[in-house]
Amino acid sequence: MTKSTYENSRPSIPAELERMVKTSAGHACSVQHCHEHTYLEFHHIDGNRENNTEENIVLLCDKHHKMAHDDVIDRKSLREYKRLLIAHRVATREALRDLLCEIFGVVVGMQIASQARETAHVVLNPATVEELMPFVKAEMLRMNSNNSMCSMGANNRVGNEFEDLKRPYGIGIGFFLSCVGES
Numbered sequence: 001m002t003k004s005t006y007e008n009s010r011p012s013i014p015a016e017l018e019r020m021v022k023t024s025a026g027h028a029c030s031v032q033h034c035h036e037h038t039y040l041e042f043h044h045i046d047g048n049r050e051n052n053t054e055e056n057i058v059l060l061c062d063k064h065h066k067m068a069h070d071d072v073i074d075r076k077s078l079r080e081y082k083r084l085l086i087a088h089r090v091a092t093r094e095a096l097r098d099l100l101c102e103i104f105g106v107v108v109g110m111q112i113a114s115q116a117r118e119t120a121h122v123v124l125n126p127a128t129v130e131e132l133m134p135f136v137k138a139e140m141l142r143m144n145s146n147n148s149m150c151s152m153g154a155n156n157r158v159g160n161e162f163e164d165l166k167r168p169y170g171i172g173i174g175f176f177l178s179c180v181g182e183s
């Protein structure tokens, strides 16, 4: 078998896994403080291109990718960079879950976070929308406006899930909200 045949026959990284690796890396090189986000490549930490697991695939810039292949950056370091990214993502996901519970109460918040409710129709105060935006940018949350607005308050209920708990006042904006799964 020639090398090129091997290259062609190796299993490609599933698109969903590529997306997960990219988002957990923030679409930037995974080496701490590198910040390169233009020339990015996938690297298999253990050198086995068939081992397509999230832990084994790290997003690197072209320079750091070459350094990894030249063993200037060893596997132990790459695993540590990867561990930091995954830990950060877990912490971010927990922060999102906590915020959803704060907004909607524990029962509904957990349902949205765990995707037991695929899509929640919600009315949110603009300040709450701002609080949720970092999670939208991290591609953990989808939030689409339904182009509706209404005033919120205890005597003006317009839906089942709006901001009774966090900001039940002001003008609310309607959204369809759903969490993005990890796999």
Ligand SMILES: [Zn+2]
Binding pocket: 029, 030, 031, 034, 035, 036, 060, 061, 062, 063, 064
């Ligand atoms: Zn880099």
